[in-house]
Amino acid sequence: MNKLNKIKYAGLTCVLISLAGCKMPSVVQRTENKTTPEVFLNATNDTLNNAKTKWKNYFTDANLNALIDNALQNNQELNITMQELVIAQSEVRARKGEYLPFVNVGAGAGVDKLGRYTNMGASEANTDIMPGKETPDPLQDYKIGAFATWEADIWGKLHNAKRAAVSRYFASVDGRNFVQTNLIAEISNSYYELLALDNQLEIVKQNIEIQTNALVIMKLQKESARVTELAVRRFEAQVLKTRGMQYGIKQKITETENKINYLIGRFPQPIVRDHKMFESLIPAKVNAGIPSQLLENRPDIKKAEMELAAANLDIKVAKARFYPSVGISAGIGFQAFNAKYLVNTPQSLLYSLAGDLVAPLINRNAIKASYISANARQIQAVYNYERTIVNAYVEVANQLAKIKNMQQSFELKAQEVEALNQSVGISTDLFKSARADYMEVLLTQRDALESKFELIDTKKSQMNAFVDIYRALGGGWN
Structure with missing residues (x-):
């Protein structure tokens, strides 16, 4: 950037x-x-x-x-x-x-068949996975990992x-x-x-x-x-x-x-x-x-x-909704096009970390x-x-x-x-x-x-x- x-x-x-x-x-x-x-x-x-x-x-x-x-x-x-x-x-x-952070564990498997004469299909045909071999067609997908989301209560x-x-x-x-x-x-x-x-x-x-x-x-x-x-x-x-x-x-x-x-x-x-x-x-x-x-x-x-104490706290909660909220998401796991490569590291390892800032802008009625x-x-x-x-x-x-x-x-x-x-x-x-x-x-x-x-x-x-x-x-x- x-x-x-x-x-x-x-x-x-x-x-x-x-x-x-x-x-x-x-x-x-x-x-x-x-x-x-x-x-x-x-x-x-x-x-x-x-x-x-x-x-x-x-x-x-x-x-x-x-x-x-x-x-x-x-x-x-x-x-x-x-x-x-x-x-x-x-x-x-x-x-x-x-x-508290929300942590989910998930696993998935899928298969994807692309048309040879599409832009993605044509590009994958020219990309070698192994020397002398094209991308497998159809392309399978296996993944397993843990993913977390958390809102920072600032x-x-x-x-x-x-x-x-x-x-x-x-x-x-x-x-x-x-x-x-x-x-x-x-x-x-x-x-x-x-x-x-x-x-x-x-x-x-x-x-x-x-x-x-x-x-x-x-x-x-x-x-x-x-x-x-x-x-x-x-x-x-x-x-x-x-x-x-x-x-x-x-x-x-x-x-x-x-x-x-x-x-x-x-x-x-x-x-x-x-x-x-x-x-x-x-x-x-x-x-x-x-x-x-x-x-x-x-x-x-x-x-x-x-009940009065709860009502006083409800005002603070309602007031905080006017302010921006900060969210953090992260994930770690394994993903591969073939199950036998699923736990090969570091080639199959994936991870992510992201943060976002969201605030009400228009129509706050x-x-x-x-x-x-x-x-x-x-x-x-x-x-x-x-x-x-x-x-x-x-x-x-x-x-x-x-x-x-x-x-x-x-x-x-x-x-x-x-x-x-x-x-x-x-x-x-x-x-x-x-x-x-x-x-x-x-x-x-x-x-x-x-x-x-x-x-x-x-x-x-x-x-x-x-x-x-x-x-x-x-x-x-x-």
Whole structure:
């Protein structure tokens, strides 16, 4: 190559590089600056945190723990997320392989017959392979060798793509942990709901007996002309209504059992539990820690953080596409027109080494669009990260307030139930002595039944808050 051609090629290379480095699309980037409050509302500045407690120690009911253990092994949604981890891990391996050299080994054989009166045929006829012999016709071709290609990652495009894939893998891990946390909470809430329904059914059966006895008294009072047929019918209707309630509760029990079975990944079957221990359940004291610990404990926050990191790396990858790429290719092997000469060296030895520089020059709209989209996704990731942090703080604050309010509500509701239970006996005695009418007895029994139901619902809300605060703090996955 003469000096003039060298100057031309050097000039062309400079032009390509200068064009590749021209101004890129103007975009707005946003970086995360969301900080959490120092403490939760109405909470102490204490770093003790129940999120670090293992779920087997947080829940002390052996039957509940057995259900959770089965669910963690057989739940379909959790198993689906496990396969997502495999997919994300394979993506990391693929991105890692892109910045390593690609080496291929190949072998081939062929035969080529040229026309004698073509320019190539005529020239080969006058070229001696051996003294006094023409080129073999047809001409065979055998070759074997190794060939490699490699893109020099001088702008970090391939390495950043691999790092983004790693971040998304860790996001998948945290996504799986988030599914596990929610699964434990959902099974626990359903289990306590099942215990509450069992107790409501027990109360209904007890009230059916009480109301049936009251109905007998009403019939005796009617025979002695102390009450009318209206009183008997009203009490009879109340007994029928209460008897009908038990079937609605039984249906809810069936549905709740089947929900738990579905979460465990099995067909419907009875759920083993001891409903008698429900009344004695007392939620343990919960330590919420400080809000900044949510960043470490909540899987959904960690997932959003990893997705944000991946989005930031995607911008660097998109930006690097504007710059020239440098490729290197090399090969070494043997080639001969006859198989017996294939490994004769150095006559049959071949090798090659080449480099190329390629840069986008005209019509870079696709690269610009990819760069703008990467920036938009990064801003989305920031907003999602901020939203996840705020949502986590709100969830914890709500459950802390719920624990406090439900405790006070339960204490008052228990006093109400005790008062109404005494009222039932008092109203019945007053009715027998003709000092109260049948409506007072009827209304007192109805109020007592409703208050018992409300007491059980309040206890269930207490246990739900106990479960939900554990989930909100990020417990259950570690």
